[in-house]
Amino acid sequence: MKKVVIGTVATLSLVGVSGQVSAAEPTVIKTGTVDESAIHAQAETEIASVTSLATPQEGQKNRSSGNFSVENLPEGTYALKFVVEGAKPGTHFNVMKDVSGGFDPTIWSNIYDGNTTDVQTDRSFYISNPSGADSNFVVKVYALH
Numbered sequence: 001m002k003k004v005v006i007g008t009v010a011t012l013s014l015v016g017v018s019g020q021v022s023a024a025e026p027t028v029i030k031t032g033t034v035d036e037s038a039i040h041a042q043a044e045t046e047i048a049s050v051t052s053l054a055t056p057q058e059g060q061k062n063r064s065s066g067n068f069s070v071e072n073l074p075e076g077t078y079a080l081k082f083v084v085e086g087a088k089p090g091t092h093f094n095v096m097k098d099v100s101g102g103f104d105p106t107i108w109s110n111i112y113d114g115n116t117t118d119v120q121t122d123r124s125f126y127i128s129n130p131s132g133a134d135s136n137f138v139v140k141v142y143a144l145h
Helices: none
Strands: 002-008 027-034 044-052 068-070 079-085 092-097 106-112 122-131 137-144
Touching: 044 068, 044 122, 068 137, 079 106
Parallel strands: none
Antiparallel strands: 002 027, 044 137, 068 122, 079 137, 092 106, 092 122
16 A cells, blocks of 8 residues: 655635745645555557548548548557547547448547547448548547556
């Protein structure tokens, strides 16, 4: 067992109070013991990478990329993280699922660089309806575990 101290340094200013208040030393907020075996470091494993156009592909209403797969995730995966490379800040998009001969549902909406989502697996996701991009960009998907 290890003792963990969580603290903060605060500046306090009170109007109408005489005397001096000092925040030169950290103030301990909470102390306790933590079982080290219960602490798990977060790991990120890249599981997919796809290039998206800045607009939907020719002849497509929504689709701006080819399909990518989210399968065979590392044990303990609890979320997916989307990283956008080569796009202007503020670029965002949806992720849809390619349903052969059917309606393609939107799985995640309004995804920005660094967003995390719930975990869903399939071999046929794609980027759709990008906004804010002025050129092609790459989307990398990481399993957080």
